[in-house]
Amino acid sequence: MSTFLEAVIRGLGTGSVYALLALGFVIIYKATSVISFAQPALMLSGAVVTSYLVPAMGVVLFTGFSFFFSVAVAAIITAILALVIERLAIRPMVGKAVFVVAIITLGIDIAVRVVVNGFIGLGARPIGFPWGLDRVTILGLDVQIRHLVMMGTVTLVVSALYLFFQRSRYGLAMRAAAFDQEAAMTMGVSVGGVFALSWAIAGALAAIAGSLLATGAGVDRQLWIVALVALPAIILGGLDSLEGAVVGGLLIGVAEALVGSYQRDLAPWLGDNVALVSPYILMLAVLLVRPYGIFGTPEVRRV
Amino acid sequence: MTTTTRPGTAKVSTRVSGRPGFYRSYSQELALFNTRPKQVGVAAVVVLGLLGPFVLEDALLRTLAIAFVFAIGALGLNIVTGLAGQVSLGHAFFLGIGAYTAAAISGDPDGRTIGFGIEEMWVWLPASGLVAAAFGVAVAPLATRLRGLYLAIVTLGLVFIGEHVFREWSDLTGGAGVGRSAATPQLFGFDFSEGTEMFSREQQLYLLMFVLMLVFALGARNLARSRVGRAFSAVRDRDMAAEMMSIDLPRTKALAFGISSFYAGCAGGLLYTVSGFFDPASFNLLLSVQFIAMVLIGGAGTVGGTIAGALFVSLLPTLTRELPNFIPMISRQVTETPNVFQVEQVLYGLLIVVFLLFEPRGLYGIWVRVRTYWKSWPFSY
Numbered sequence: 140m141s142t143f144l145e146a147v148i149r150g151l152g153t154g155s156v157y158a159l160l161a162l163g164f165v166i167i168y169k170a171t172s173v174i175s176f177a178q179p180a181l182m183l184s185g186a187v188v189t190s191y192l193v194p195a196m197g198v199v200l201f202t203g204f205s206f207f208f209s210v211a212v213a214a215i216i217t218a219i220l221a222l223v224i225e226r227l228a229i230r231p232m233v234g235k236a237v238f239v240v241a242i243i244t245l246g247i248d249i250a251v252r253v254v255v256n257g258f259i260g261l262g263a264r265p266i267g268f269p270w271g272l273d274r275v276t277i278l279g280l281d282v283q284i285r286h287l288v289m290m291g292t293v294t295l296v297v298s299a300l301y302l303f304f305q306r307s308r309y310g311l312a313m314r315a316a317a318f319d320q321e322a323a324m325t326m327g328v329s330v331g332g333v334f335a336l337s338w339a340i341a342g343a344l345a346a347i348a349g350s351l352l353a354t355g356a357g358v359d360r361q362l363w364i365v366a367l368v369a370l371p372a373i374i375l376g377g378l379d380s381l382e383g384a385v386v387g388g389l390l391i392g393v394a395e396a397l398v399g400s401y402q403r404d405l406a407p408w409l410g411d412n413v414a415l416v417s418p419y420i421l422m423l424a425v426l427l428v429r430p431y432g433i434f435g436t437p438e439v440r441r442v
Numbered sequence: 443m444t445t446t447t448r449p450g451t452a453k454v455s456t457r458v459s460g461r462p463g464f465y466r467s468y469s470q471e472l473a474l475f476n477t478r479p480k481q482v483g484v485a486a487v488v489v490l491g492l493l494g495p496f497v498l499e500d501a502l503l504r505t506l507a508i509a510f511v512f513a514i515g516a517l518g519l520n521i522v523t524g525l526a527g528q529v530s531l532g533h534a535f536f537l538g539i540g541a542y543t544a545a546a547i548s549g550d551p552d553g554r555t556i557g558f559g560i561e562e563m564w565v566w567l568p569a570s571g572l573v574a575a576a577f578g579v580a581v582a583p584l585a586t587r588l589r590g591l592y593l594a595i596v597t598l599g600l601v602f603i604g605e606h607v608f609r610e611w612s613d614l615t616g617g618a619g620v621g622r623s624a625a626t627p628q629l630f631g632f633d634f635s636e637g638t639e640m641f642s643r644e645q646q647l648y649l650l651m652f653v654l655m656l657v658f659a660l661g662a663r664n665l666a667r668s669r670v671g672r673a674f675s676a677v678r679d680r681d682m683a684a685e686m687m688s689i690d691l692p693r694t695k696a697l698a699f700g701i702s703s704f705y706a707g708c709a710g711g712l713l714y715t716v717s718g719f720f721d722p723a724s725f726n727l728l729l730s731v732q733f734i735a736m737v738l739i740g741g742a743g744t745v746g747g748t749i750a751g752a753l754f755v756s757l758l759p760t761l762t763r764e765l766p767n768f769i770p771m772i773s774r775q776v777t778e779t780p781n782v783f784q785v786e787q788v789l790y791g792l793l794i795v796v797f798l799l800f801e802p803r804g805l806y807g808i809w810v811r812v813r814t815y816w817k818s819w820p821f822s823y
Contacts, residue, residue, distance in 0.1 A: 174591045228795055235802075238529050241591060242738060243798050245731060250791030253784050367602075370595045378592070409610070416606040419599035423584070426596060430587040440682060 145280050146400040147393055152286025154392015155293035159348040160369035161376065161384035162300065163341035168378050169317040170337035173237050174370075177224060177244040178345050179363035180251035181217050185346020186266065186353045186362060187258050188213035193267030203269045203288075210292075210350045214343040221342025224251075225335050233334075256360050263357035266350060285354040296347060297385060300340075304381075309336060317379075368395075371422035377435020386434070391418045472667050474660075491652050495645040502760070503644040504716060509756030510651035511712045516736040516752040517662045517745065518705025523734070524742035525666060526698035527678025528585055532597030533706055533733045535604035536574045538725035540707025541624070541714055542614055544570040548625035555622040556614050563629045567711055570625075574707025575700045582696035601727050608722035621721035624714030635715060647716055654712065655749070658705060663745045665701065674698055675743075735794050741806025750805045755790070762786040 160178060167175045192209035224247055232240045270284040304310035315323040316333040324330050345366065349358075352365055372391045376383025399414035406413075431437045458464050465471040475481045495503060519533045547566040549557025560566065584596055609618045616622035627634040627650060634650045637643040665671045673694050676684035685691050714720040732755060740751020762782050766773065773781045801807050 174595070228799065231799060237590060238594070239798050239802065241529075241594065242734060243795050245734070246791040246794030246798075248791070249728075249731065250788045250795070253787045253791070257780065257784065367598070370598065374592065374595055411610065412606065416603050419602050422599055423596065423603075426584060426588065426592075430592070 141280055142400060143397075145282065146396045148280065148282050149286055150393030150396030151389060152283070152289040152392070153352075153396065154389040155290050156348045156351050156388075157369050157372050157392050158385040158388025159293050159296060159344050159351075160366055161372040161388045162297070162381060163344040163348075164369055164373050165376075165378065165381055165384040166313075166337045166344075167341045168373075169381075170313060170333050171229070171233075171240075173229075173240045173244070174378070175244045175338070175341065176241060177221075177248045177251065178341065178369070179366035180248040180255065181221055181342045182345040182349035182352075182366045183252055183259075183358070183363045184220060184255045184349075185213045185217040185342075186349035186358045187255055187264070188216050188346070189350040190264045190266045190353070190358050191258070206266075206268055207292075209267070210347055213350060214346040217346035218339040218343040220251075221338040221345075222335055225338035229338070230331065230334065233331075252363055259358055259360055263359040265357045266353040268354035270354075272355065285351075288354070289351050292347065292351060296344070313337065368418050371418040373432075374422050375425050375432055377432030379436060380432070380434035383432060383434030387432070391421065394418065394421055474663060474667070488656065491656075492649070494652070495641070495648050500642055500644040503648040505757065505760055506753075507644065507647045507651040508713065508716050509753050510648075510655040511709050511716070512733075512736065512756050513655050513749045513752035514658045514712065515706050515709030516733055516740070516748050517658055518702040518709065519733045520737050520742065520745070520748040521662060521665065521674070521705065522698045522702035524737055524744070524748070525671060525678065526674035526695065526702075527681075528695060528698060529590065529594040530597045530699075530702070531594050531727070531730050531734070532581070532600035532604075533702075534725040534727070534729035535597075535600045536578060536703040536706035537710035537713070537729065538604055538608055538722075539577050539703075540570040540574040540710030541720060541725075542608070542710075543573040543707065544625035544711030545622055545714070545720075546614060548628075549623065553623075555612075555616050561626045561628045561633075563625075563627055566625050567708055570711035571704040571708040574710065575704040578699040578701075578703025578706075579696050582692070582699040585699055586692040586695045598727065598730075601725070601730055605722070605726055608725060615722040618722055621719055623719055624717070625711055627712070627715040635718065651712065651716075658708070659745055659749060662705075666745070670694075670697060731794075732790065735790055739793055739797050739804050741804030744806045747804050747806030747809075754805065758789060758793075759786055762789065 160182065163178055163181075164174060167173065189206075189209045192212055193205050196205040196209060228243055228247055229240060232243060268285065270288070273284050274281055275284055275287075276282070302310075304314060312323065312328045313333050313336060315326065316328055316330050320330055323333075349362065349366075353362060368391060369388065372387035373384050374387070375390060376385070376387030395414050395417050398417040402409060402413050403411075425432070458466070463477075465476075470476065475484060494506065498506070515533065515537055518536075519530065522528050522530050544566045546556045547558050547569055548561045549555060549559070551557050551559040581597075581600065585593055588596060608615050612620075614622075627647065629650075634646045635643055637646070641649075666675075673684065673689045676687065676689055677691065677694050677698075681691060684694075736751040736755045737748055738751070739754060740749065741747025762785050765782060765785060797804055803810065
């Protein structure tokens with residue numbers, strides 16, 4: 140039982156990071172109806188910025204202060220990067236086929252990632268997470284501190300996002316633009332501003348997620364692949380549902396952790412590392428039953 | 443396609459000289475090469491291509507042979523994405539299936555990896571295509587239920603699942619980092635990968651791949667004008683309208699995926715015969731993106747454009763290797779930044795972006811513009 144619960148907690152930890160990444164995808168999708176394949180590059184650059192900032196800070200007010208402060212700064216820097224990308228490459232394509240814009244983000248992803256890789260070097264860069272891989276025992280369960288930190292940080296960020304969308308003027312504008320772009324425009328909402336803001340938020344979320352993911356093994360060139368795991372998460376939840384993104388992310392995280400702990404005993408013939416592809420298999424299975432995910436709105440076809 | 447002949451008139455097949463855009467019958471308009479310049483142009487390209495081995499160096503011939511195989515794969519992606527409008531990021535997966543089918547059929551029966559020892563190309567080439575096509579048709583039920591970006595993500599998932607299977611199934615693939623030897627390009631006892639007195643290995647492979655590419659390109663061009671191909675375009679332009687014109691959507695999409703995967707499978711089987719060896723890590727997302735880049739840079743939906751795009755993308759590494767001669771800042775060493783390999787990858791990304799931003803119809807669009815300019819010269823339109 141404790142193996143099961145430990146796996147669930149581990150899954151909820153990484154799953155909450157997936158949720159964060161998934162939220163980034165969904166926010167961009169809701170605003171611009173495009174899936175941004177540039178998220179992996181933004182995530183990687185966020186993690187790299189953090190890994191450079193933490194040692195440069197050196198101030199210790201309390202344990203982890205320099206880490207969390209660096210993550211916040213990295214989030215802002217990545218948000219600015221996302222803004223630049225949006226302005227240069229995405230805005231000129233407003234009104235073009237979504238597929239074309241999606242492929243453009245794919246191209247940006249490759250280009251940005253190569254540049255960022257240059258800052259990583261060949262090995263893994265330590266991210267300066269104060270607890271490393273330390274463990275604590277809570278209620279008899281052996282848990283890594285970093286998973287608890289992930290859950291805590293993500294809860295905080297998601298609550299802040301919720302407040303932003305529900306209570307602030309800009310949040311209202313974004314919801315309005317997502318609901319009906321033209322109507323929002325006639326009510327004085329700057330739709331271009333909404334596009335930019337959605338990219339900035341997605342970039343910041345990706346930076347936080349990247350820094351949290353790198354707490355384990357540091358930042359390396361393979362880290363970006365993890366960002367794509369958020370795609371099964373948003374498909375599970377439905378492309379246009381923020382709640383769905385969070386639930387999907389957590390589900391994927393837990394499923395991955397469970398497969399990771401049990402597959403070797405139950406189905407060894409599947410080979411090693413099945414956990415890494417289990418999100419995609421889960422996605423295919425769910426799509427066969429519900430083509431628009433668990434929370435997504437089915438597309439209405441008008442003649 | 444039958445010609446509708448009005449009573450009293452004979453079947454008109456002659457062209458009006460000096461009026462290339464004037465068609466006198468449907469069969470003329472739907473002809474494989476419907477204009478005289480097209481006929482002449484294609485003939486010229488074929489002749490130039492066949493002259494290639496006698497004027498070019500072996501290293502370049504080898505690159506071109508690989509480029510021709512890439513063109514076959516890109517033609518396949520063009521059928522499903524350019525013609526039928528179904529976004530597929532999973533092309534690398536089908537390529538991998540073709541590569542392993544071919545390698546397994548042609549492989550050494552007593553070797554380290556699975557092999558059946560049938561080295562004849564006319565067996566393993568169609569087989570690799572058909573097995574990949576079977577997988578394509580199997581995926582199609584998902585494609586018929588999903589549209590646009592959902593489909594893109596699902597096919598992306600295929601690449602990851604395929605990569606995992608290829609890595610783990612080491613009896614077939616040799617395992618990650620080890621790999622296995624590729625299929626032998628042998629036709630009726632003649633092995634193209636072994637040089638003879640007359641031709642070097644590269645010259646033979648170049649000619650083989652060039653001819654095969656022509657065959658596949660002809661097939662793709664012919665498909666586009668057939669009933670099936672026109673159904674594909676109808677689905678791409680407006681699937682609901684197509685459905686109302688009694689085009690069976692599930693069947694059409696399944697067919698598009700099947701044919702596209704057939705091309706991908708054949709390309710996969712052929713691709714590694716040039717290098718002779720391949721690793722399961724080759725079939726990753728980057729390969730899929732390269733194919734998308736070929737189709738988009740070349741011009742989606744066009745055969746000539748796709749081939750041009752494939753050649754362009756495949757020759758890009760050769761071009762970037764020359765860059766350090768002009769810009770001394772760029773290094774040839776992998777360990778230094780910026781190096782040529784980084785420049786090459788950045789260029790893939792940026793070229794896709796730049797083409798989509800400024801010339802969405804790709805190289806083909808540039809050609810159309812040049813053609814229109816000279817057609818109406820000295821007037822601007």
